[in-house]
Amino acid sequence: MSIATTLYTPQVLGLATELAAYPLGDNLTFKGAARSPVCGSAIEIAFELDGGETIDRIGMKVHACAIGQAAAAIFAKAASGNDREKxxxxxGQIEDWLSGKRTELPDWPGLEAIAAARDFPGRHGAILLPWRAALDALP
Structure with missing residues (x-):
């Protein structure tokens, strides 16, 4: 089985197209970015908080492979209501899962769609980008 059929499933490709629902606008206050040195994938992310410390609105600009784009969509769909600590x-859970320190999927909705990418270390950096950029953005 090739990498294309293993990783780039219709579900992954569908997730990648969902990024259009999260445009990066100037009206979002908290901005961050991350880049994977391994593959060159990059993300710019911005948030508006709900008056407290939790994410209310999100925008992104993603330059990544379909796995990185799908990871960003998975992140965006569940980001609202989360704070820096979460x-x-x-x-940390995703890093441990990707490295093999953790066998079960991390507690983030939708990650099962890109679970096959765990076997492809060259894609790990792209998967981590949304969470790293979000932490860069939040106070």
């Missing part, structure tokens, strides 16, 4: 915890 995002940091999720990032």
């Amino acid at each position: 995002l940091s915890l999720a990032l």
Whole structure:
């Protein structure tokens, strides 16, 4: 089975197209970015908070492979209501899962769609981008 049929499933490609629902606008206050040194994928992210410390609105500009784009869509769909602490915890769980320190999927909705990418270390950096950029953006 090729990498294309293993990773780039219709579900992954569908997720990548969902990024259009999260445009990066100047009206979002908290801005961050991340880049993967391995593959060159990059993301710009911005948030508006709900008056407290939790994410209310999100915008993104993603330059990544379909796995990175799908990861960004998965992140965006579940980001609202999260704060810095929850995002940091999720990032740690995802890093542990990708490295093999954790066998079960991290507690973030939708990650099962890109679970096959765990076997492709060259894609790990792209998967982590949304969480890293979000932590860069939040106070």
